[in-house]
Amino acid sequence: MDLNIKINDKNHLDIGGADACDIAEEFGTPTYVIDENRIRDNYNRFYNAFSKYYPDFRVYYACKANTNLAVMRILESEGCCIDAVSPGEVYTSKKLGFPGERILFTGNNVTTEELKFVAEQGAVLNLDSVSALKRLAEVVDPEGFKISFRVNPMVGAGHHDHCITGGVMSKFGIMDNEAVEVYQFAEDLGFTPVGMHSHIGSGILDPEPFKLAIESTIDIAGKVHTEAGIDFEFVDFGGGVGIPYTPEENIVDIDTFAKENIALFKSKLEEHDLGKPTMYLEPGRYLVGDASVLLTRVNSVKQSYRKFLGVDSGFHTLLRPAMYDSYHHIVLANKMDAPNTQEVDIAGNVCESGDLFARDRPMPDVEEGDLLAILNAGAYGFTMSSNYNSRPKASEVLVKDGECFLTRERETFEDLFNKQIIPDYLQ
Ligand SMILES: Cc1ncc(COP(=O)(O)O)c(C=O)c1O
Numbered sequence: 493m494d495l496n497i498k499i500n501d502k503n504h505l506d507i508g509g510a511d512a513c514d515i516a517e518e519f520g521t522p523t524y525v526i527d528e529n530r531i532r533d534n535y536n537r538f539y540n541a542f543s544k545y546y547p548d549f550r551v552y553y554a555c556k557a558n559t560n561l562a563v564m565r566i567l568e569s570e571g572c573c574i575d576a577v578s579p580g581e582v583y584t585s586k587k588l589g590f591p592g593e594r595i596l597f598t599g600n601n602v603t604t605e606e607l608k609f610v611a612e613q614g615a616v617l618n619l620d621s622v623s624a625l626k627r628l629a630e631v632v633d634p635e636g637f638k639i640s641f642r643v644n645p646m647v648g649a650g651h652h653d654h655c656i657t658g659g660v661m662s663k664f665g666i667m668d669n670e671a672v673e674v675y676q677f678a679e680d681l682g683f684t685p686v687g688m689h690s691h692i693g694s695g696i697l698d699p700e701p702f703k704l705a706i707e708s709t710i711d712i713a714g715k716v717h718t719e720a721g722i723d724f725e726f727v728d729f730g731g732g733v734g735i736p737y738t739p740e741e742n743i744v745d746i747d748t749f750a751k752e753n754i755a756l757f758k759s760k761l762e763e764h765d766l767g768k769p770t771m772y773l774e775p776g777r778y779l780v781g782d783a784s785v786l787l788t789r790v791n792s793v794k795q796s797y798r799k800f801l802g803v804d805s806g807f808h809t810l811l812r813p814a815m816y817d818s819y820h821h822i823v824l825a826n827k828m829d830a831p832n833t834q835e836v837d838i839a840g841n842v843c844e845s846g847d848l849f850a851r852d853r854p855m856p857d858v859e860e861g862d863l864l865a866i867l868n869a870g871a872y873g874f875t876m877s878s879n880y881n882s883r884p885k886a887s888e889v890l891v892k893d894g895e896c897f898l899t900r901e902r903e904t905f906e907d908l909f910n911k912q913i914i915p916d917y918l919q
């Protein structure tokens with residue numbers, strides 16, 4: 493089993509050297525708990541695997557996965573760069589110390605004002621349409637302005653249909669067969685196109701689609717090089733590397749993955765005489781997914797037509813099970829040695845019948861007051877949470893070598909009033 497689970501001598505879940513039960517006691521529930529060392533390990537394992545075979549390599553953290561400020565500072569301190577998808581992510585990254593040159597902005601359906609803002613921040617713009625290109629030309633001086641384009645490599649993969657971003661159904665990128673024309677047009681406008689980007693999807697454990705994407709993207713880059721005379725400073729293959737969520741899934745052997753992909757990358761570069769552009773990858777889930785758990789307490793055990801364990805969080809806290817039917821492994825954090833004795837449904841506190849973390853899940857005997865830990869909650873967990881049902885958002889705690897730091901206060905009812913204005917006549 494490749495799930496990241498550690499147990500201490502009290503038979504409690506250990507997170508980064510801290511006891512899950514103590515954390516729940518001190519900070520309450522629901523709380524996301526993030527293990528700093530695990531993020532650092534994930535980053536270094538990933539970076540070292542690729543840079544060993546191709547030193548001109550950069551990691552752009554897809555910060556949409558987790559924008560906790562401490563998480564971003566940790567990755568900044570490791571020398572990581574940022575894949576930003578919105579002006580808000582660019583703003584946050586800049587404020588946290590990432591220089592513009594280390595931020596790649598890959599927006600989709602962005603306004604002209606947003607393009608202008610991102611350009612003013614000094615981030616590198618990776619454009620997704622001819623419309624964006626034309627509108628960027630209205631708000632910056634294109635002369636010598638470096639840009640890149642996201643292309644659709646016509647390869648797609650992902651753990652759910654919603655997470656496949658290449659192929660004919662995808663809203664992302666320019667078409668492979670218009671690339672030459674678009675790069676040429678960018679040059680005609682005065683821009684200096686220096687990069688090409690593709691991203692096929694998210695949550696992929698199978699190495700094959702990545703290889704197909706490398707082939708297809710470099711074939712497109714080769715055509716653009718030959719026919720439009722573009723020299724590439726970088727090629728970016730996006731993110732998407734999955735992590736095991738179920739006990740049956742295996743962690744990606746990142747060294748073999750890197751070795752094979754880099755070998756293919758080099759041979760494709762040679763085939764098209766593309767020189768030695770820097771290789772970028774944009775992992776999100778791989779860096780932060782297994783570094784965090786969501787602690788949630790069982791507040792009711794109900795035997796109805798089925799047996800339900802009711803907990804103090806819901807899909808407003810962790811959306812993935814409800815949105816993608818995603819499996820998250822759930823453990824009884826205060827009795828880690830207890831054997832499974834039953835199959836139960838684990839339900840949240842939102843007023844929707846789809847608010848379930850698990851159906852028919854083998855679990856030990858669980859009592860009200862017990863503590864559950866929902867594993868692999870570090871990617872697309874807090875960032876996709878909401879205030880649905882007027883539920884305040886969870887707190888977040890960072891653990892470093894057993895020491896705990898509150899990095900986000902739990903919201904209060906007062907926070908539900910933030911930014912709302914009741915017109916005078918209704919006061
Ligand atoms: C452009 C881009 N890069 C990187 C990522 C990160 O994906 P993942 O978290 O699966 O690595 C995404 C999300 O799918 C994305 O849209």
Ligand SMILES: N[C@@H](CCCC[NH3+])C(=O)O
Nearest residue numbers: 556655694695812871872
């Ligand atoms: N939100 C998705 C990943 C999508 C990534 C965004 N392109 C998930 O939780 O798996």
